[in-house]
Amino acid sequence: xxxxxxxVAGAGQAGLETAAALRARGYTGRVTLVGDEPPGPxxxxxxxxxxxxxxxxxxxxxxxPASFYAEQDVELLTGTTVVSVDxxxxxxxxxxxxxxxxxxxxxxxxxxxxxxxxxxxxxxGVRTLRGLADxxxxxxxxxxxxxxxxxxxxxxxxxxxxxxxxxLGHEVTVVETQPRALTRALTxxxxxxxxxxxxxxxxxxxxGRQVAVLHGDDRERVRAVELADGExxxxxxxxxxxxxxxxxxxxxxxxxxxxxxxxxxxxxRTADPDVWAVGDCASFPEPRTGRRMRLESVQNATDQARxxxxxxxxxxxxxxxxxxxxxxxxxxxxxxxxxxSGHDExxxxxxxxxxxxxxxxxxxxxxIGVESVNRPADHGITARxxxxxxxxxxxxxxxxxxxxxxxxxxxxxPTASPAPTVPTAPTxPTAPTxPTASPSGSRSEERLxxxx
Amino acid sequence: MAKxxxxxxxxxxxxxxxxxxNTVMRGxxxxxxxxxxxxxxxxxxxxxxxxxxxxANTLPLPAMDEVEDDVxxxxxxxxxxxxxxxxxxxxxxxxxxxxxxxxxxxx
Numbered sequence: 001x002x003x004x005x006x007x008v009a010g011a012g013q014a015g016l017e018t019a020a021a022l023r024a025r026g027y028t029g030r031v032t033l034v035g036d037e038p039p040g041p042x043x044x045x046x047x048x049x050x051x052x053x054x055x056x057x058x059x060x061x062x063x064x065p066a067s068f069y070a071e072q073d074v075e076l077l078t079g080t081t082v083v084s085v086d087x088x089x090x091x092x093x094x095x096x097x098x099x100x101x102x103x104x105x106x107x108x109x110x111x112x113x114x115x116x117x118x119x120x121x122x123x124x125g126v127r128t129l130r131g132l133a134d135x136x137x138x139x140x141x142x143x144x145x146x147x148x149x150x151x152x153x154x155x156x157x158x159x160x161x162x163x164x165x166x167x168l169g170h171e172v173t174v175v176e177t178q179p180r181a182l183t184r185a186l187t188x189x190x191x192x193x194x195x196x197x198x199x200x201x202x203x204x205x206x207x208g209r210q211v212a213v214l215h216g217d218d219r220e221r222v223r224a225v226e227l228a229d230g231e232x233x234x235x236x237x238x239x240x241x242x243x244x245x246x247x248x249x250x251x252x253x254x255x256x257x258x259x260x261x262x263x264x265x266x267x268x269r270t271a272d273p274d275v276w277a278v279g280d281c282a283s284f285p286e287p288r289t290g291r292r293m294r295l296e297s298v299q300n301a302t303d304q305a306r307x308x309x310x311x312x313x314x315x316x317x318x319x320x321x322x323x324x325x326x327x328x329x330x331x332x333x334x335x336x337x338x339x340x341s342g343h344d345e346x347x348x349x350x351x352x353x354x355x356x357x358x359x360x361x362x363x364x365x366x367x368i369g370v371e372s373v374n375r376p377a378d379h380g381i382t383a384r385x386x387x388x389x390x391x392x393x394x395x396x397x398x399x400x401x402x403x404x405x406x407x408x409x410x411x412x413x414p415t416a417s418p419a420p421t422v423p424t425a426p427t428x429p430t431a432p433t434x435p436t437a438s439p440s441g442s443r444s445e446e447r448l449x450x451x452x
Numbered sequence: 453m454a455k456x457x458x459x460x461x462x463x464x465x466x467x468x469x470x471x472x473x474n475t476v477m478r479g480x481x482x483x484x485x486x487x488x489x490x491x492x493x494x495x496x497x498x499x500x501x502x503x504x505x506x507x508a509n510t511l512p513l514p515a516m517d518e519v520e521d522d523v524x525x526x527x528x529x530x531x532x533x534x535x536x537x538x539x540x541x542x543x544x545x546x547x548x549x550x551x552x553x554x555x556x557x558x559x
Contacts, residue, residue, distance in 0.1 A: 024486060043493045045492065045493055045495075046493060056493075060478070060493075060494075064481070064484070065481070065482050065483075065484065067484060068484050071484055072484070298491045298492070298498075299491055299498070299559075302489070302491055302559070303559070324498070326492060326497040326498070328495060328497070333497065333519070335497060375522070376496070376497070376519060376522040376523045376525075376526070377521075377522035377523070377525035377526065379526060380499050380522075380523060380524075380525050380526010380527070381525050381526060383526060384526065384528075405525060409530070412528045412529060412557060
């Protein structure tokens, strides 16, 4: 029997998608979404890109219009968080003092930026980026006169901010401790292509270098970044993007197991049968690698939310979605399907010099993931291949003329759909007729280049 | 402003008024029309805003560019000659009356 009420702790993408998926499945109990960010659930990807330039206006940032919550009977409580959970009585206590009963509790508490552990990190002008309020501060700064920006950390958020700021004319330096950018996320060929583009655009990218201290002026405003080797880089603004820490406090307070995330089983359930975790904060056994991990992506948040909504509605199943990520920097569209770490063989297809290629990653002869640069077809095709478990050997990928577009279409998984039929319109359009195609509009072009 | 009709696989139809400069995708999101995900928010990355433009359509849609064509290889449901990414269809007055069919699944 479905629970009488679901409380979702955390109103980011995973939380919102959980509420939406419950209603889409016909769940009729009370649904309450609790989150500390005042505007409610937002698209985070544009916050490091189009929102900073103004290409994505503020009204495009909410994940759903305000009308959604009334129409779908989802109670949205913003500006507060779940501070404790009484699992015996099945209630949560909010920071606001409100106590809510639940039949099912979904922890979608997300992450917070990892703080920079050096002296000077609390100076004015040293920022991190997670929510809309952070992005608003950066947007104002970056839309002003040219600044000297130092980005600490060459991960996705840092590099996206660097690319955006460079596009707005700022002087940008990126400092990364690891010997290369995006070490954990990408193969060297792809991360090198991204860094090469940053350098070609005039960004100074320093790898294998550590920030030692941030220096401020007498008004406590950051003025320079000093590296461990003594180099001092002038800075008006510092953006720290050195990863995130999962928000596990409510889980911990509830006595649930936590270890770099809320520990859940293959169906995303904690040791308490009435408590689940989804999205960035959930540490789950990833089925293809057999490793426990957290994934920070829109796709993961969305698909995990659906998996848990199904379980709450009485249809539990293991979470098996193929991980997908993407980033846009300058004119580079970089996409990842599957997980490529742990590969023992790669095959590169396409034109590396021309910046349109994919790196197919294999482990023990099996395709485990694909990274694509400006080859979106490869990304979509391999995501489906991985989902369907279709075999592709490194030898086959090395054949002359090999092209993923020429492979037979893998079925949609997990719920394979028959090819849809497209009926002729029962109600024909009424507007005046005109030729079938016109050149693509400038808005669509603009979105392609800057709105990610 | 244009009236856009979204037809669901079960035959139900939702008709909404969409203001320029929104896209057909945003028109669905702003009006809580199910069946369009747009996980990437409209940047032609994810292929989860797939629609089938009605086969009898005569309204002037923008030509498909190479990126959209490529992304359509990855849609959850079969691609047909009527497939488009709704995030790449800006709504104009000229699209008043557009009918799009929603696929069975987006991801």
